[in-house]
Amino acid sequence: MADSVSKTIYLQTILELTYGQSREQVANNQIAEHLHVTPSSVSNMMAKLQESGEVDVEPYYGVTLTPKGKHAALRLTRIHRLMEVFFSEKLNLSPTNAYTNAVHFDHNADDELLTALDAFLNHPKTCPHGLPIPTANYEYEITAHRNLSDLPEGTKFTILGFNEDAELLEYLQLMGITIASTWTFTGRMPFSGPLVIENSDSKEQLQISEHAAHYIYTN
Incomplete structure (x- = not known):
């Protein structure tokens, strides 16, 4: 997995595991379990994300998204889930295939594509597996569950x-x-x-x- 793709997936994972709450901490072992990677891989990536100013790391407790990191995660999540909707509804891919294919595209999409895709899909609220899509203003509310x-x-x-x-x-x-x-x-x-x-x-x-x-x- 390329570093840029890894960064994309890590930021999205932290956002999901914190339910969009910037002050919530996520332990490295939670991220490792979620992504099926080793804890050492998580530690290495967290060091890179902290260096880039996208996460704060508190040793032995976990990581939180910084404002910069949360904005990046919301944007990536919005792109990814809109693409999932497109692949599922317009190309008739299964939710599984929609997800795996969206992973290969989401980190390269620009704002013009994002706006056009959202309008084309009539502004969907959730992706094919029921998770919320951040709004154009990057508001993100997870339904109580x-x-x-x-x-x-x-x-x-x-x-x-x-x-x-x-x-x-x-x-x-x-x-x-x-x-x-x-x-x-x-x-x-x-x-x-x-x-x-x-x-x-x-x-x-x-x-x-x-x-x-x-x-x-x-x-």
């Missing part, structure tokens, strides 16, 4: 969104779990096993790993 892994047994819920992760999106696509679908959390399998959820329409039951459930957002 809960993680599937935190729901009490017996809860009926609607899927609001998924974490930006190609492996997760592919996994959920294979499982047939989609945005706006409604389910009931019926319980967990023994010995810290997966979560069991039942579709409200088809009554089909699925088993979802605890790790995946942590990155599935519900009402």
Whole structure:
């Protein structure tokens, strides 16, 4: 992965993990888990981002986005998610393919393309996997939600969104779990096993790993 692309993805990841709150700290191990990289890779990139003035690093506690870093992350996230919408709605790519292809384009888009794409798509509010798209003024509000892994047994819920992760999106696509679908959390399998959820329409039951459930957002 090239440094410029890595920087793009790291900034977007920090923004997502802090829910857009500049003062929220993110631990290196959270970033490493999210991006499937080693903690040492995160430490190296955080040093580069701190040198460029885009993050503040507090040893043993985590990192926060600076105003410069947050602006860059919001712009990159806006471009990325608008491209996802375009690939999904206009080119009929799956949400997984839309995500992976957008990664290759988002860091090169200029403001003229961004404005035109937003207008062409009629100013979408969310990307194909349910996450908010920053506005043209770089306002960013994440809808209040809960993680599937935190729901009490017996809860009926609607899927609001998924974490930006190609492996997760592919996994959920294979499982047939989609945005706006409604389910009931019926319980967990023994010995810290997966979560069991039942579709409200088809009554089909699925088993979802605890790790995946942590990155599935519900009402």
